[in-house]
Amino acid sequence: MKNxxxxxxxxxxxxxxxxxxxxxxxEENEVYTAGxxxxxxxxxxxxxxTAGFADNALYIQGQQNSYPNIIAGQxxxxxxxxxxxxxxxxxxxxxxxxxxxxxxxxxxxxxxSGSPAxxxxxxxxxxxxxNKLSGxxxxxxxxxxxxxxxxxxxxxxxxxxxxxxxxxxxVRFSSSETTxxxxxxxxxxxxxxSLWIGNNDILGYATSGGTGEDQAGNLDPSTYGSTDITDPNxxxxxxxxxxxxxxxxxxxxVVYNIPNVTDIPFFTTVPNNALVLDAAxxxxxxxxxxxxxxxxxxxxxxxxxxxxQAQALAAQYAITFNEGPNRFVIDVPVTQTNxxxxxxxxxxxxxxxxxxxxxxAQGYGSVALSPAVLQVLGILQQGGTPxxxxxxxxxxxxxxxxxxxxxxxxxxxxxSNARSSYNSTIQSLAEANGLAFVDADALLNRVGQxxxxxxxxxxxxxxxxxxxxxxxxxxxxxxxxxxxxxxxRVINQTYGSNLPEVNVGEYATITLSxxxx
Amino acid sequence: xxxxxxxxxxLIFASASVYAGGYRVAAQGQRSLAMxxxxxxxxxxxxxxxxxxxxxxxxxxxxxxxxxxTGVFSNVKWxxxxxxQFAETQQGAGTPFxxxxxxxxxxxxxxxxxxxxxxxxxxxxxxxxxxSHLVNDINLAAIFIQPLVSIKLSEHFSIGGGPIFVxxxxxxxxxxxxxxxxxxxxxxxxTVDDTGVTNTGWSASFMFTPIExxxxxxxxxxxxxxxxxxxxxxxxxxxxxxLTPQNGTTTFNATLxxxxxxxxxxxxxxxxxxxxxxxxxRAFWDVYNSLDIEFGxxxxxxxxxxxxxxxxxxxxxxxxYKATDNVTLRVGYYxxxxxxxxxxxxPETPRNDGNGYTAGLSFQVSxxxxxxxxxxxxxxxxxxxxxxxxxxxxxxxxxxxTYKSNAFLPGLGVTYKL
Numbered sequence: 028m029k030n031x032x033x034x035x036x037x038x039x040x041x042x043x044x045x046x047x048x049x050x051x052x053x054e055e056n057e058v059y060t061a062g063x064x065x066x067x068x069x070x071x072x073x074x075x076x077t078a079g080f081a082d083n084a085l086y087i088q089g090q091q092n093s094y095p096n097i098i099a100g101q102x103x104x105x106x107x108x109x110x111x112x113x114x115x116x117x118x119x120x121x122x123x124x125x126x127x128x129x130x131x132x133x134x135x136x137x138x139x140s141g142s143p144a145x146x147x148x149x150x151x152x153x154x155x156x157x158n159k160l161s162g163x164x165x166x167x168x169x170x171x172x173x174x175x176x177x178x179x180x181x182x183x184x185x186x187x188x189x190x191x192x193x194x195x196x197x198v199r200f201s202s203s204e205t206t207x208x209x210x211x212x213x214x215x216x217x218x219x220x221s222l223w224i225g226n227n228d229i230l231g232y233a234t235s236g237g238t239g240e241d242q243a244g245n246l247d248p249s250t251y252g253s254t255d256i257t258d259p260n261x262x263x264x265x266x267x268x269x270x271x272x273x274x275x276x277x278x279x280x281v282v283y284n285i286p287n288v289t290d291i292p293f294f295t296t297v298p299n300n301a302l303v304l305d306a307a308x309x310x311x312x313x314x315x316x317x318x319x320x321x322x323x324x325x326x327x328x329x330x331x332x333x334x335x336q337a338q339a340l341a342a343q344y345a346i347t348f349n350e351g352p353n354r355f356v357i358d359v360p361v362t363q364t365n366x367x368x369x370x371x372x373x374x375x376x377x378x379x380x381x382x383x384x385x386x387x388a389q390g391y392g393s394v395a396l397s398p399a400v401l402q403v404l405g406i407l408q409q410g411g412t413p414x415x416x417x418x419x420x421x422x423x424x425x426x427x428x429x430x431x432x433x434x435x436x437x438x439x440x441x442x443s444n445a446r447s448s449y450n451s452t453i454q455s456l457a458e459a460n461g462l463a464f465v466d467a468d469a470l471l472n473r474v475g476q477x478x479x480x481x482x483x484x485x486x487x488x489x490x491x492x493x494x495x496x497x498x499x500x501x502x503x504x505x506x507x508x509x510x511x512x513x514x515x516r517v518i519n520q521t522y523g524s525n526l527p528e529v530n531v532g533e534y535a536t537i538t539l540s541x542x543x544x
Numbered sequence: 545x546x547x548x549x550x551x552x553x554x555l556i557f558a559s560a561s562v563y564a565g566g567y568r569v570a571a572q573g574q575r576s577l578a579m580x581x582x583x584x585x586x587x588x589x590x591x592x593x594x595x596x597x598x599x600x601x602x603x604x605x606x607x608x609x610x611x612x613x614t615g616v617f618s619n620v621k622w623x624x625x626x627x628x629q630f631a632e633t634q635q636g637a638g639t640p641f642x643x644x645x646x647x648x649x650x651x652x653x654x655x656x657x658x659x660x661x662x663x664x665x666x667x668x669x670x671x672x673x674x675x676s677h678l679v680n681d682i683n684l685a686a687i688f689i690q691p692l693v694s695i696k697l698s699e700h701f702s703i704g705g706g707p708i709f710v711x712x713x714x715x716x717x718x719x720x721x722x723x724x725x726x727x728x729x730x731x732x733x734x735t736v737d738d739t740g741v742t743n744t745g746w747s748a749s750f751m752f753t754p755i756e757x758x759x760x761x762x763x764x765x766x767x768x769x770x771x772x773x774x775x776x777x778x779x780x781x782x783x784x785x786x787l788t789p790q791n792g793t794t795t796f797n798a799t800l801x802x803x804x805x806x807x808x809x810x811x812x813x814x815x816x817x818x819x820x821x822x823x824x825x826r827a828f829w830d831v832y833n834s835l836d837i838e839f840g841x842x843x844x845x846x847x848x849x850x851x852x853x854x855x856x857x858x859x860x861x862x863x864x865y866k867a868t869d870n871v872t873l874r875v876g877y878y879x880x881x882x883x884x885x886x887x888x889x890x891p892e893t894p895r896n897d898g899n900g901y902t903a904g905l906s907f908q909v910s911x912x913x914x915x916x917x918x919x920x921x922x923x924x925x926x927x928x929x930x931x932x933x934x935x936x937x938x939x940x941x942x943x944x945x946t947y948k949s950n951a952f953l954p955g956l957g958v959t960y961k962l
Contacts, residue, residue, distance in 0.1 A: 046619045046632070047948040050926060053623045053630045088729035104628045118728050135727070138786045148727065482722070482936040505723075527628035532941060533674065535723035539785035542727055 059104045062523030065278035066102035069110060070165050070217035071095035072177060072208065072273070073224050073283075075501060076510075077168025078196065079112075082145075082538070083498035084120025084133035085170055085196065092504030092534060095166050095221060097511035098518075101526045102219075112166040113200040121152030122195050124188060128152060129195060134497035135540040136490065143490070145497035146543040157185055160200045163215045167208055169197045173227045173257060174265045174449075175248040177208045191253065213272050220273045221514070223283035223467070225266070225449045228257035229442045233288045234500065236379055236431040237438030243445065256441055259448035266449075270456050279522055281463035281514055284450040288377070288442060290471035292489040293499035294434065297378040300352040302393055309348040315394055318407050319425060320345035322418045323367065340364075346371050355392030357435060358427035369427040373436055380489065380499040382432040395426040463514070463521035470513050478509070482532040485509065493536045504534040566803070566829055566853060566883045567665040567684060567893060571614040571640040572658075574916035574957040578904025579862020580876025581920075582823040584761035585751070585811035586862075589916075589959045590644035593656040593692055595807070596761040598704030598749040600646040600654040600694035605961040607648070612916060612957020613641040620667070620894050624674065624945035631675070634668040642957070646694075656692035656706075661685060663712075663802050667892055672731050675943050676719040678934060679892040680733065686712035686770065686802060690747060705748035710802065712770045713739040716892075721936060724788065730781040732788070736796050736837060738775030743768050745802075760810045767804040767831055773797050777839055795840030801831040803853075803883075809860070816866065821876075823860040829853035829883035850933035851890070853883040862902070869908070874918070876902040887942075889929035894947045896927040906959070913960050920953040 051057045071077050071093075078085055079093025090096065090112050099110030120133035128151075137146035169176070171194055176182050183201020187193030202211050212220070231254045232239045239254030248261050274280060288294045304312065320341045327337035344367060346356065354372040361368035383391065390396065403417040413421070434442070450468065457464040474494045475487040485506070486492035489499055494506035502510065512528040519526055573591030576583035583595035590610040592599040616638035623630035640661040647655045668681040687710065694704035720732040745768040752760040777796040782788045809823030832853040838846045862876035880898040889896075904918030930944030 045950070045952060047621055047924075047950045049621065049623060049946060049948050051625075052621075053625065053628055058625055059628065088725070091729070101628055136785075136787075143787070482939055482941040527626055530627045530629075530674075532936070533722050535725060538725070538727065538783065539787050540727050540783045541786065542784050 053104060056105070059525050059527065061105035062519070062525070063278065064518065064522040064524055065218040066105060066107040068108055068165075068215065068218040069095070069099055069102055069220070070212050070215050071168055071221045072212050072269070073168045073222060074172045074227050075168070075170035076226060077221070077223050078166065078170050079168070079507065080170045081496035081498070081501045081503060082120070082133040082135070083131060083496075083501075085115055086118045086120040086133050087114050088118050089120075089133075089504070090114055090166075092507055093166060093168065094507040094510040094514065095168065097508055097529055098221075098514050099165065101511075101515055101529065105524065105526065110165045111162075113160050113162070113164045116153035116155075117150075119148055119150045119152045121154065123152060123155045124185075124195065125157060126155070129156075129188070135538045135543065136497060137541050137543045138539075139541050139543055145490070148540060149542050149544045154199075156188070156195045156198045158199070162200050162202060163211060164200055165215070167212045169194055169208055171196065171227060172208065172224065173231070173248075174224050174262050174269075175257065177224060178265055178268060180205050180207050180210075182207055209269060209272060213275075217273065217277050220277050220280040221282070222269060222273065222280065224269070225262060225285045225453070228262055228449065229285065229445050230288075230500070232256045232438075233434060233442055234293060234379065236429070237434050237441070238431050241441040241445070243441075256445045259445055259452070262445075262449050263452045266452050266456060270460055270462070274460050274462070279462060281465060281518055281521075282453055282457045283465040283467045283510075284453045285446050286468045286471040287446065288434070288439075290468065290475055290487065291500055292487050292492065292495045293380045294377040295475075295487065296380050296489040296499060297382055297384065297387075298352075299372040299376050299378055299433075300354045301387065302348075302353040302355050304348055304350060304353055306350040309350050309353070312348040312393060313346070315396075315404065315421075315424075316344055316346040316348075318404060318421055321407070322413070322421055326418065340366070343370065355387070356425065356427045357392070357433055358429055359435060367422065367425070369425055372428075372433070375439065376436055377434040377439070378428070379432050379434070382428070390426050392428045393426060394424050396424060400424045461521070463517040465510070465513050465517050467510065467513075470509065474506070474509065480531050485531070490537065497537055503536045505531050505536050508534040566827070566832070566856075566895065567663055568805075568827060569616070569638070569640045569662060569664045571616070571920070571953055571955060572642045572660045572662055573610060573644065574612045574614075574904060574918040574955045575610075575874065575906060575959070576862070577614070577920055577953070577955055578874035578876060578902050578916075578918035579821050579864060580823075580860040580878040580900060580902050582809060582821040582860035582862040582876060582878070584763050584807045584809040584823050585759040586819065586821050587751075587759060587811070590646045590656070591642075593644040593646055593658040594642065594660055594690070596704070596749045596751060596763045597656055597658075597690075597692040597706065597747065598694050598702045598751045598763075599759070599761060600656045600692065600704060601648070601652065601696040601702050602751065602753075602759075603646050603648065603654070605648070607646070608959065608961040609643070609645045610916070610957060610959045611641075611643045612955055613639055614918075614953050614955035615639060616666075616951060616953050618949065618951035620891075620947060620949040622675070622891065622894070622945050622947050627674070629674045629945075631670055631673040634670070638664060638666045640664060652696040654694040656694065658688070658690040658692060660688045660690075662688055665893065669891065672719065675891040676731065676733075677722045678718060678890055678931060678943055680717045680719065682714075682716045682892050684712070684714050684716075684800070686710055692747075700753050701750065703748075703750045705746065708745040708747060708765065708768065710743050710745065710768050710770065712741045712800070714741070714772060714775070714800065720782070720789075722941070724782070726781045726783045732782040733780050735778045735780070736772075736775055736798070737778070738772040738796075741770050741772045741775075743770055757813050758810060761808070763807045765805045767828065768802040770800040770802060771797070772800070774840075777837075779844075789841070789844050794844065797838045798836060800835070803831050804828040818866075819864040821860070821862040821864075823858075825858040825860065827856050827858070827883065830855050832883070849890075850888065852885055852888045854885050856881040856883040871908070872906040874902075874904045874906075876900075878902075880922075887930060887932040889927075889947070890931045891943070894929070894949060896924050896929065896947070899923045904955075912962065913958060916957040916959055918953075918955045920951075920955075922951040922953070924949045
């Protein structure tokens with residue numbers, strides 16, 4: 028018996044090696060092909076979207092679900108190499124510069140206040156930007172980067188961070204104080220690249236409510252502020268350089284266009300007609316603005332304007348409100364044709380997610396009615412004539428929405444002009460160079476209408492939609508998975524590969540947590 | 545008793561192992577196993593106590609014991625060509641064992657005891673694999689203890705049977721759903737664990753010997769429900785949120801059925817050298833409709849896991865050749881129909897129809913002692929399958945892919961007689 032037993036371990040080893048084999052095994056590279064592309068050294072360039080930024084922060088879990096990391100996982104099925112990322116130190120997000128926190132932690136959906144609300148997760152971040160990571164890294168996505176930043180020397184110089192001349196995220200992994208993102212990418216000699224840049228060239232302006240400048244015509248980006256719109260020619264020049272250098276030795280690449288601001292919940296969550304009134308309130312608001320128009324007419328007449336002209340100019344302020352939803356009143360620059368500098372919002376104009384919604388409920392966007400104002404209104408109602416001081420009180424009660432909280436039609440036009448120009452540059456350079464092209468704008472537009480998948484529907488709705496993270500601008504892992512799938516689809520189309528798409532239902536959306544301060 | 549129930553539960557959860565239909569592990573005697581696990585008509589050793597207790601009374605020896613253990617080396621691979629994902633189960637050796645004893649009180653009456661592990665399963669996928677919302681790992685084991693009697697009613701006919709005492713253990717872990725994590729990105733998961741779950745059943749059998757060369761056997765083992773009550777359910781890696789279950793321990797209740805099994809077959813011995821056996825087996829798996837795990841914490845909804853098994857047949861063929869006075873050779877084959885229906889193919893029991901190829905031998909060491917060895921290679925066709933009863937947000941989320949599995953079961957035992 029003993030003699031037999033001693034052979035049992037050998038037998039066991041023999042059995043372990045007899046694994047079942049598929050006819051066509053994914054694991055054995057028997058299912059997919061790379062087509063004409065070489066994915067062995069894939070390098071991704073871009074901004075926060077490429078880095079895997081989400082919930083207003085960069086953190087490990089978000090980076091692991093960045094679209095470049097997701098597609099690199101599929102590339103690995105056809106010879107793709109290891110895809111390295113400059114991972115943050117933790118899942119809190121947030122950045123330290125010499126121990127001082129210079130970027131906030133990430134947002135989580137907390138119920139501490141009683142109702143679910145995006146809230147900063149508690150904790151001290153451990154990512155110190157002066158701790159240089161040794162690269163190179165395949166994912167060169169740098170949150171905050173605009174097109175021209177990718178070619179800017181010194182963008183990763185820690186000394187420039189406090190001056191706003193360098194980027195803390197690139198500081199972490201730049202190869203030197205003088206290098207540029209593109210230079211570090213090209214030095215890796217990528218066999219395949221992705222490039223999604225240009226979003227911040229308009230988004231900085233858009234998320235500031237258009238407080239910056241449209242720099243169309245100014246060809247010197249070193250003079251731009253962070254909330255300015257990049258001149259389309261500057262964008263075109265930089266983009267051409269990026270493609271030329273990245274594509275010089277690569278087997279191919281994929282580029283992405285710039286989505287519309289109306290694809291993003293940051294601009295679509297608070298409707299511009301959220302002023303919901305009952306009949307009585309609508310009537311009194313209408314009455315108030317009639318009073319405003321009346322007072323202003325009187326003022327103009329006193330200043331010597333003919334009554335008909337005065338009435339014509341003041342008539343724009345006699346805004347009528349109806350029972351139900353009404354558009355808010357917005358502040359605009361004072362002009363000759365709009366001397367009081369406010370008007371009702373127009374169709375298509377947008378409010379920002381960051382607007383104080385509590386204030387909206389208290390008259391921000393319509394009228395701040397104080398007892399003194401009500402008293403004046405009473406005088407007017409009884410046919411009395413208010414004093415000039417009292418009249419001013421009424422005009423001053425108009426509480427239009429500030430420029431920083433809204434995108435008006437002029438600002439939207441500036442964004443739209445720049446964006447169409449960028450997008451035509453991107454698409455024509457993609458075509459000219461035979462690159463795969465992802466229409467990210469069209470994709471996010473489809474998400475806005477609802478994309479169904481096994482397990483639900485992905486929409487652009489804030490918090491609940493599944494595609495966008497709690498900052499309303501950046502995507503969730505599931506949103507990034509959608510980008511990755513579209514990328515894989517166009518790569519297959521362009522290069523004749525047959526990479527499989529990932530299952531978006533396996534990618535998470537927002538994080539629930541009451542670990543907040 | 546509780547242990548047995550738990551084992552049953554494990555089986556339900558994790559029947560990814562490749563032993564026999566569902567979570568039935570057919571390895572209750574090396575001599576039978578070497579002949580396709582056919583044995584309802586084979587009067588050969590104390591193994592008959594399990595296969596057909598009525599046959600014990602036909603054993604020639606006053607007292608005979610058979611004992612053995614089998615190593616189960618099963619492999620399951622899964623891949624999904626539409627997503628590029630693939631996974632395989634970890635190697636783990638299950639060790640079903642048996643101990644059978646028969647004592648001939650007199651010419652027409654025998655007593656017996658059978659201790660076996662006919663149900664069990666052990667499946668371990670890589671943690672957080674693509675099907676982790678269905679199972680990460682499961683371990684189920686049930687031990688049957690059967691005191692038996694056998695009564696010879698005539699030269700041609702005997703009956704037998706007795707009660708079955710079962711004790712089972714179960715341990716089952718899976719992720720809460722496809723995406724939920726804690727703040728650090730660790731997947732939220734639930735482990736249910738119970739040991740010593742007990743219950744009872746019974747078996748009844750007869751043997752008809754129309755001519756000396758032919759024995760016809762019939763055996764029936766009743767259904768046994770393993771009711772895990774008050775087991776331990778551990779919730780781990782849930783985020784700190786009032787919108788999700790809290791981390792910690794609660795209790796759970798669940799029932800795992802061990803289905804009734806009916807076997808009808810014969811053994812034919814044309815001469816001293818040869819024996820041929822055939823068993824037809826029917827396992828009444830339709831009792832396994834759904835695995836419902838009810839948690840003690842009222843805030844956690846009951847987990848309903850449709851199984852919808854169907855009754856399944858197994859066809860067993862075996863032959864034995866007495867090569868020398870000391871060496872007996874055996875071969876066999878069986879076709880094992882899976883009780884799993886289309887759309888209910890869960891990765892805890894990834895079982896399609898299997899083909900079992902068996903061989904073995906006995907070596908008579910002395911007058912009293914023989915060594916029995918057997919080997920089973922269980923082969924499954926590559927199969928495209930899915931489990932469609934998982935849902936999120938009220939929508940069915942099928943888990944599908946291609947499965948390919950096999951199993952090797954080398955076994956060793958002894959037969960001792962007085």
